[in-house]
Amino acid sequence: PDASSLGFYPKDYDMCPQHKEKLKLFCEDDQELICLICRDSNKHKNHRVYPINEAARYYKHELALMVESLKKKHVHHQIIKANYEENLTQLMDEVSLTEQRIGRVFVHLHEYLRLEEENIMQELHNDAWQHFTVLEEIIMQLAFESTSISDTIQSVSEDLTQEDAIIFLMVRIRMAISDPKDVSVKIDGAKYKFLMLYNSWKKMVNEIGFNTASLSLDSDSAHWNLLIFNNMTSVTYSHNLKKPPSKTSRFSVYPFVLAKQGFSSGVHYWEVFVGCKADWVLGVTKQSVQRKAPISLAPQDGLWTLEKKGRHYVANSVPHVVIFSGFKPKKIGVYLDYEAGQVSFYNADKMNLMYTFKDTFTETLHPLFSPGMNFTPLRILHVNP
Template structure:
């Protein structure tokens, strides 16, 4: 008897005929057959309900049908050990036996890719399939597995190299970011030092100008005070002389008349607007450009004879209207004005306006409420919903309101203006992009509502404004 047959016989002896599994707590009946204790008890419990002739307290054996007393079940300790040995024997594991026929799995069906026994080989479902001995099939598949493993090792090697490269790239990137972070901090420290130095320079220049102008004003004040004192003394002498008797007055008239003919001096008064120092913060325009908006003009709001030419599309956005369009309620009809399409009710916004203006140009720039009067001529001031700066007839004084002008001295009319709106802060600031100087800032607690960019040209031949890609001028 070979080892396989011996193992099969051992398995049969260690298997319960009821559950077809290895014995668990085996017991022997009076007729000499062995079963799992739980299996035989369940079998007899089921038999209780069946009709038939049997002696009271006894049940038939599932193997030989001989009556056996219910309580006459003796433990079989030897069979318990045999079942445990069979359960642990590697050659008797359930996976090594056919689940249908309980025969050793000796063949491999290539069609179904599964091991089969010799009984399965003759069965209808496998009869026409190619079957190989288990060892031959294992050898073939072992070669395939080795090829697959070799491929996987190559892929693992490639993956490892790529992983190493990625780790190196990550380290290099983090080092680059660290160096860039250090450079940013260092550069901002330098910028801070430069700004501090520029601040000191500007404050020193302002101080020197203040002292120089104050000195001139004090000299003028002293000269005028001395002159006023001399005039007062002479006036008193003349008043005294005029009250004398005719003879006495005429005897003393020569000397007072000579002194009353002296020339007075009136020094030139230095106006506060003549202050030359203008605030220029280095790099400020660059910072403001980070909030830059591409302002798009609203042609429906434009004054009837304010022409808007879009250079990219090479077309007019507006032209002198006719009929009912002239009275469109959205149009400005009191001044040559236009507003942007977008309204702002939060955030920070910056835009620039190029100006190619004549010497007598009239213009205004800034923001306005979205519901300002477009039919009436009203002063362009915050009380009427306008926060603008204006230049009148090419003067060098920039007025912030019409009703109460606060002039800002300009060395020359700017050709490039920047407007910065900080809605939450309640501020509108104006800058000369030419030299980066700050011109004026409106500051208040809060704006009363949404705002729009506002543009105004005073009259024909005032010149042109350029907003984004649109050129604006007044038709003559």
């Protein structure tokens, strides 16, 4: 059936409204149906004009291609949607598991702290009881001596009436009485106000199973323009250093230095004071990293690093991720979970996550530091309890 019989269009839908001629052509330039007279008019002069059936076949083909493209986009959107839904489910599961873990940890910590409180209180009471016993013994001794002194006073008062000088002096010699000692018994304030609480805190950190890494810089790995000082915990760039002997362990291209400590298992955390430095690089690197030739700072070369370049923070992933942030952290925290394949960087001033790398580690990892090519130092902060 034609369109007019279906009631969609008027009966003369295929007629030119201007010339009342059959519409037989399609003007590509004006995107409209025209008749033969329209084609010869000035309006459509030199335009690209095609027979209607040919134009219809062309646009049907174009439309079919568009439909195929839309189908592919639809499938792609469905896949992306499914990925996000899976991500949402995983996130909800992760939140639930994390909530449970936090709950278990705090239940354990509450019980641990309760027992620690009981132990400290018991030790305080034991110390106090020992002091009480000493004081009671002293008080009893003083009471006995006080009674003895009262008796002596009465006896001496009677002896004062003795008129025989020899007898009086003999009695006087036997009257020697020692003075009581002034004894001060106190609780060890430092022990209970600080030392035992500090010890409990250290044990609590161990209860959590969290290792705050105590790091020192490895001078044998340091680029020759780096000066290490402050008990091997600070590093700065300098142009005035004498070039040290070449070593296979020394970085010769980039101003890098590694920590002496390496990790092949476990969870570790350390903090670095960066202050207001404009440039620095922090992270971890595999022990076998290339030290004598140019490399990227990315995981494919065995480095998982966060870098500051001027006002921007850049995670050296593939591709690089620029971290836009209104804050300027003075301290950067680095968290390494070896088994989970995770390296995370935090604004340690507020404990806000900046970026996380996920990977698989197969060899020992060393903390990496670079103060950039400026003279303000980086400083490792020892956060061990």
